[in-house]
Ligand SMILES: O=C(O)CCC(=O)C(=O)O
């Protein structure tokens with residue numbers, strides 16, 4: 001791998017098989033309970049109103065939403081108005097393992113991909129502070145992940161993310177462009193009806209000085 005590969009960015013970590021099958025099932029049980037009270041919704045692109053191909057929900061004190069007025073974090077579900085459900089302990093443990101020096105995560109975005117869903121190349125930059133990494137868990141069908149650099153036109157590399165894999169975008173990789181090009185349907189039996197769930201943990205606000 002050449003030194004200019006985005007996979008060599010300091011702060012990018014790929015942890016294949018981080019969660020074993022039993023842990024993956026336990027996570028799915030948690031997600032089922034979360035979406036029972038915070039139902040999946042389909043966000044739309046700001047201005048154009050074009051629907052996303054993924055459906056979303058959140059847990060934790062803040063949730064990421066997108067609608068005609070923009071992208072933002074808010075403490076309540078856009079349809080029900082209820083606070084987001086608590087973040088499961090398993091995800092707090094994951095954060096403590098992989099981001100031990102960062103303030104606690106405030107948002108866990110739940111992305112649900114059906115077989116034809118994808119996510120265009122983007123940066124995660126709606127947070128106030130980029131010191132903490134983004135920690136992301138893949139569950140269900142395999143997906144083709146693309147990672148680039150700090151500019152949209154930077155060279156990219158692709159990586160297949162399988163159920164149980166975890167990636168970390170921290171340090172120099174925190175603001176790297178990334179996206180999901182496609183799913184590989186029927187590659188996992190974790191979700192009864194197929195598809196993929198991605199959990200993305202983020203710190204949103206700047207930790208208070210003390
Ligand atoms: O589904 C994924 O693996 C990536 C999700 C993502 O980049 C995001 O929600 O910002």
Ligand SMILES: [Fe+2]
Pocket residue numbers: 122123124178
């Ligand atoms: Fe992202």
